[in-house]
Amino acid sequence: MLPGRQIPQPIAQENQLWVSWHDTQMMASLSPATVMDYFCRKSNPFYDRVCNNETIRMQRLSLEHLNNMVGVEYILLHVAEPILYVIRKQHRHSPTEATPMADYYIIGGMVYKAPDLASVINSRILATVTNLQSAFEEASSYSRYHPNKGYTWDFVANKALSDKSKGNKKDPSSNKDDSGTIFQKQRVDMLLAELLRKFPPPIPPMIHQQQMQNEQQLQQNQLQNTAAEVNPTEANNVAGNPTTSNNGAVPSEASPSPNTAQGGIEPKVEGIDMKPPPEKKIKM
The missing domain is CATH 3.10.450.580 (Mediator complex, subunit Med6)
Known part of the structure; x- marks a missing residue:
């Protein structure tokens, strides 16, 4: 040998x-x-x-x-x-x-x-000690000593260096994975909007009462607009500009309104008992 x-x-x-x-x-x-x-x-x-x-x-x-x-x-x-x-x-x-x-x-x-029990315990202890050692080494890297101040911790500088090193180690191909499609970015917003539509949040009583009043006011305005389109005379009565007097007398002009002559529909005012016009005297 x-x-x-x-x-x-x-x-x-x-x-x-x-x-x-x-x-x-x-x-x-x-x-x-x-x-x-x-x-x-x-x-x-x-x-x-x-x-x-x-x-x-x-x-x-x-x-x-x-x-x-x-x-x-x-x-x-x-x-x-x-x-x-x-x-x-x-x-x-x-x-x-x-x-x-x-x-x-x-x-x-x-x-x-x-493996036997001793090998398993030794492996677990070795892994624990290794992790603790790496944690102590990382913690000691943040410590700083100054003659006037003594020992202090500086996490900002090391964090910037670590972030910079991580950014350098990052592959350029991974940037493509970070960017997603519009569907992927807005998927959560779409789901939240759909859930909000299916399960709306409860409305407080004060706001609900105010909404009911606004809806009633809007319905009244719509009814007034509809009545104005169908019968302008009633719309004037509702608006505070009546065309007749309190005792039901018609105006001095006896000629029918243009709407009555054209549309062929008599207004409800003609249903009131009106006085006949005075007779004309024949001159001798």
């Missing part, structure tokens, strides 16, 4: 949580009956060749003989067809006693090692 040459460590000695294995030839034919043969292939780095399963395979015995042996063995622990299979590695002491050593799960033909 050459001096100073490093020999790469085998996969079994590395951290198996970062290792996965699969066999493309048998992935499509996985089933509860063939999953143990799939896991016990020699190319699988998770498989220990010095185990009871290998002895049984060499002797061509069934898996039921594992209960009568002592040592390391692999068993099928859980099945969720057709995608998930859980295999346990354990050390058997007697037909009724075995100590679990590790668990492996197969998802879609890929074999992974299930």
Whole structure:
């Protein structure tokens, strides 16, 4: 062996949580009956060749003989067809006693090692410490020291720098995504207007009463305008310019109004009892 040459460590000695294995030839034919043969292939780095399963395979015995042996063995622990299979590695002491050593799960033909509780806790603690360290580093970047004032916080300068850096890192293609169509921009306004039309807000009593009075006044004005168009004489009476006296006498001019002669409809004033005109005396 050459001096100073490093020999790469085998996969079994590395951290198996970062290792996965699969066999493309048998992935499509996985089933509860063939999953143990799939896991016990020699190319699988998770498989220990010095185990009871290998002895049984060499002797061509069934898996039921594992209960009568002592040592390391692999068993099928859980099945969720057709995608998930859980295999346990354990050390058997007697037909009724075995100590679990590790668990492996197969998802879609890929074999992974299930992490133990210590690995999960270490990973969570490491992630927490990393986030806390980044938070402290960011907070310390805002601190400023002056001999007269001491330590102070300056968030404006760093915020401007961070905004500027974010703006530089932003891709020019992302500007196209920011701009939307008119429909996308006004969609919320359209929905709010439709909801406001379907469910109008309650009107206060004072404003509602005022609106009712305005509507009544508008209706009266419309009725007066309609009456003026149909009968101008009544419109004059309503407006305070009557054409007849209080006792029902007609004006001195006895000629009919132009509206009566042209339209052929006599006004209601002719229905009143009127005095006949005086007779003319014949001159002798």
